[in-house]
Amino acid sequence: MSVEYGLTLTLLAFMLLAAWALARSDDLLAAVMLAGIISLASAAVFTVMDAVDVAFTEAAVGAGVATLLSVRALGVLGERRAAGRARVGLPFLVVLVCGGLLLYGTADLPAYGDPAAPAMQHVAPHYLARGGVETGVPNIVTAVLASYRGFDTFGELVVIFTAGLGVLTLLAGSGVSGARSEVDAGDRDIIVRQVVKWLVPFVLLFALYVQFHGDYGPGGGFQAGVIFAAGMVLYALTFGLPRLERVLPPSRLRLLAATGVWLYGGVGVACLLRGGAFLDYAVLAEDAVDGQHLGILLVELGVGLTVFSVMVLIYRAFTRQRHGGVE
């Protein structure tokens, strides 16, 4: 057994422990924190499994933004405990049967790290051998994401945009209208304010690096969008939402969210107009590889814009809700 495999198993056992505590706890805040721990541990598992882009995303999204949103939502809901014991018997039986079947299925799985596994037989060798040459992008994950499977990614981006619209629609009209101390003031602690003031520019700079260096290293529009949003949310948490809204009015964020989708689709239409297929970037420049590189850069920018603005809009929508209570 290799060291890496041992590390994976240890991390998984640790996550199981956290899940066990999660199932037993009635405290909802503790549940959110345990889910965050599981998420962060899974980011470590992804790193061990060579999925650096995924680890990056999971750490920023699962452990970061998801935890923050859940805590915000808990505050709005005004719920603290999951009282009321529900069924135990039937769910346990279902889990036992379902888990048993899945364990039976693992007998047919290839061993961990097997280079001859079925998943390595089809398109993957082509991507790895030709991806860098055909797209001019050494990070094959970025090449597959934005070019080979660009159609897929466009769909995912529209899903994120639509989910953002859904959140804004569901939470519209029930926000606080006047000034509210928590929304206005943010954190009054001088140490927090000073540290955040110095930290935010570097967070934003790092997000830009992740955005534009995603061709050569781990990163890309999805991660950059989330990190940029995290920087803005950190600013809003410390200095209050009104300060953030002076820099980024919600109307501008909504425009940016649509612009990202529009940019992605626009690149596709530009390909059509230049005589290629939808999202076939090769026709965008004289040289096919230059065209691919340009197309990937543009659609990643579209992804980054939409993900960033949808994340900030969702955070804003939850933050502006009245806390607790019934309508």
Add this chain to the structure above:
Amino acid sequence: MNGVAHAWLIVALMMSGLYIVMASAHLFKKLIGLSVFQVSVFMLYISLGVVEGAAPPIVEPGVDAYSNPLPHVLILTAIVVGIATMALALALLVRIRRAYGTLDEAALAAKDEDA
């Protein structure tokens, strides 16, 4: 020699998530269980693309073995879509709480019967 023990542990984690979804009476707790389930599906998927001793799929001169990039792409986008749909679910919970005054499954059903 590596085996499939990682898959057993991932299945166990997946089932804990499923158990929380079914056994918990509180809608918010169910949502947390669902996210645990989601993370374990992601790990099972990524584990299928691992190649022992290989490098992450970023092409470099002098390296000839890489892990499979395809699962990474699919899961990367799924994670970001996951947070967007989770936010949608949280927004729905906010509306349910406003309309019913509770997030307890039994209490919600009782209020629906009354209406």
